[in-house]
Amino acid sequence: MTLFQMTYTAIPDIPLIEQGADLADIILHGMHDLKQEIRSGDVFILAQKIVSKAEGRMVDLQTVQPSARARELAAATGKDPELVEVILRESRSILRQRDALVIVEHRLGFVCANAGVDRSNVQGERDEYGRWVLMLPEDPDGTAERLRLQIFHATGAEVGILIIDSHGRAWRMGTVGVCIGAAGFPALLDLRGKPDLFGEPLKITQVGLADEIAAGASALMGQAAESRPIIHMHGLPYALRAGHAAELIRPHEDDLFR
Amino acid sequence: MTLFQMTYTAIPDIPLIEQGADLADIILHGMHDLKQEIRSGDVFILAQKIVSKAEGRMVDLQTVQPSARARELAAATGKDPELVEVILRESRSILRQRDALVIVEHRLGFVCANAGVDRSNVQGERDEYGRWVLMLPEDPDGTAERLRLQIFHATGAEVGILIIDSHGRAWRMGTVGVCIGAAGFPALLDLRGKPDLFGEPLKITQVGLADEIAAGASALMGQAAESRPIIHMHGLPYALRAGHAAELIRPHEDDLFR
Numbered sequence: 254m255t256l257f258q259m260t261y262t263a264i265p266d267i268p269l270i271e272q273g274a275d276l277a278d279i280i281l282h283g284m285h286d287l288k289q290e291i292r293s294g295d296v297f298i299l300a301q302k303i304v305s306k307a308e309g310r311m312v313d314l315q316t317v318q319p320s321a322r323a324r325e326l327a328a329a330t331g332k333d334p335e336l337v338e339v340i341l342r343e344s345r346s347i348l349r350q351r352d353a354l355v356i357v358e359h360r361l362g363f364v365c366a367n368a369g370v371d372r373s374n375v376q377g378e379r380d381e382y383g384r385w386v387l388m389l390p391e392d393p394d395g396t397a398e399r400l401r402l403q404i405f406h407a408t409g410a411e412v413g414i415l416i417i418d419s420h421g422r423a424w425r426m427g428t429v430g431v432c433i434g435a436a437g438f439p440a441l442l443d444l445r446g447k448p449d450l451f452g453e454p455l456k457i458t459q460v461g462l463a464d465e466i467a468a469g470a471s472a473l474m475g476q477a478a479e480s481r482p483i484i485h486m487h488g489l490p491y492a493l494r495a496g497h498a499a500e501l502i503r504p505h506e507d508d509l510f511r
Numbered sequence: 512m513t514l515f516q517m518t519y520t521a522i523p524d525i526p527l528i529e530q531g532a533d534l535a536d537i538i539l540h541g542m543h544d545l546k547q548e549i550r551s552g553d554v555f556i557l558a559q560k561i562v563s564k565a566e567g568r569m570v571d572l573q574t575v576q577p578s579a580r581a582r583e584l585a586a587a588t589g590k591d592p593e594l595v596e597v598i599l600r601e602s603r604s605i606l607r608q609r610d611a612l613v614i615v616e617h618r619l620g621f622v623c624a625n626a627g628v629d630r631s632n633v634q635g636e637r638d639e640y641g642r643w644v645l646m647l648p649e650d651p652d653g654t655a656e657r658l659r660l661q662i663f664h665a666t667g668a669e670v671g672i673l674i675i676d677s678h679g680r681a682w683r684m685g686t687v688g689v690c691i692g693a694a695g696f697p698a699l700l701d702l703r704g705k706p707d708l709f710g711e712p713l714k715i716t717q718v719g720l721a722d723e724i725a726a727g728a729s730a731l732m733g734q735a736a737e738s739r740p741i742i743h744m745h746g747l748p749y750a751l752r753a754g755h756a757a758e759l760i761r762p763h764e765d766d767l768f769r
Contacts, residue, residue, distance in 0.1 A: 256545075257521035257739055259731050261746075265514070287514075349767040356767065364682040419718070423681040423768035424622040425689070426761050427699045427719025429726065441685045444734055460677070461685025462730060468687065469727020472720060473517050473748060476702055481515055488519075490731060503684050509607040509614065510681035510768045 393434020430471020651692020688729020
């Protein structure tokens with residue numbers, strides 16, 4: 254009997270992350286504290302927020318000069334013009350706007366609210382809460398690949414890395430964790446041509462595997478604090494491969510809901 | 512140091528499910544084979560397909576009389592008129608149709624392709640593959656609640672039950688597991704009013720927790736076979752409560768993407 258088991262473990266006691274923090278080092282020390290070996294096939298899932306903080310993606314809204322378009326959208330949404338300016342700079346286009354809700358296509362291709370620009374859990378240099386906002390990482394796939402290589406060089410283990418955020422969805426209530434950056438992981442699992450139980454072609458042929466693993470990790474991270482922003486996962490029932498979050502973005506021409 | 516750990520375990524050696532199968536009994540025997548005790552707070556996640564089969568939700572397409580509307584949509588999609596008739600009977604409305612793709616609002620409120628009607632992994636009485644299709648369970652929340660009570664009466668453990676399917680998404684490639692039936696589980700987690708790290712209100716206030724747990728379980732189930740259709744999960748970092756999949760359906764008036 255082969256036991257199929259997937260275990261998510263939160264790396265304990267992660268300090269508040271500041272600009273320049275070495276996330277690979279934090280992962281290596283955390284696994285040491287857990288007395289767990291890092292094995293090839295393991296996956297580390299990181300909350301976007303700590304990656305953004307380590308990369309210094311904070312913006313002081315007092316330094317932002319809003320454009321005319323930002324002022325107009327600020328008036329329509331009731332948001333600060335400076336915040337809207339940051340959202341617009343991080344966006345390719347606005348898909349929908351109603352009341353305070355702004356759904357954009359992020360410059361990275363994801364559709365999400367407020368371009369992922371976040372005010373909570375961000376504190377500025379002189380404790381000026383609310384003046385600072387946090388943008389998504391500059392290049393989450395690139396960051397994931399650098400972390401993957403750092404862990405490989407330190408341990409010899411081939412791991413997968415996912416950087417995740419919480420997104421709202423069309424049609425369904427509540428946010429779920431989704432993958433916005435990946436390395437060494439089959440982000441989109443292609444099962445085309447695989448047979449079903451009776452040898453006939455499968456109905457479902459492409460699985461958003463990175464989003465499935467991100468969602469499970471997100472449940473363990475929680476939302477209210479940053480104390481569990483890095484999750485170790487063991488037991489993925491698929492082989493790792495080179496792969497990126499960009500695989501998960503549906504081409505415009507195939508998307509019926511824009 | 513409190514260890515936050517979530518473990519998904521596939522219940523091994525589940526037989527092919529036939530109409531009338533006692534799924535609670537299969538869960539109890541499976542946990543016994545795993546030598547694992549069922550504890551309050553545990554969650555069982557079941558693939559929709561085995562629930563539908565146990566409930567006899569198969570339809571022989573040769574017994575279906577397609578309406579004029581089904582014939583019209585069949586011509587537009589290239590699908591069999593009988594299959595389209597079953598899809599229409601299971602749907603409240605059609606949101607989008609392009610080529611062979613039909614996105615509907617299911618009678619249960621979920622937005623999904625083909626109303627969840629599935630041809631793969633279904634075999635009829637005389638091995639007539641492809642003539643039979645499978646519909647979603649009649650009342651997945653009700654089925655989940657019955658399973659929850661059966662397990663409570665057998666063990667005294669208060670568990671959560673999720674019945675899940677794989678859905679495509681707007682904007683993102685690949686399907687992910689989502690919750691279509693739930694009992695004893697905080698399907699939509701309400702964090703409104705909870706503080707962030709610095710005591711300010713959280714950005715994210717409603718989490719689709721049942722969908723997050725469903726997605727992780729779906730990754731372990733796989734798609735190609737039915738050999739892992741029931742997953743046991745231990746370590747949810749939230750308390751269970753009464754709750755239903757219906758919580759996850761976004762009201763039409765709040766939905767910007769219909």
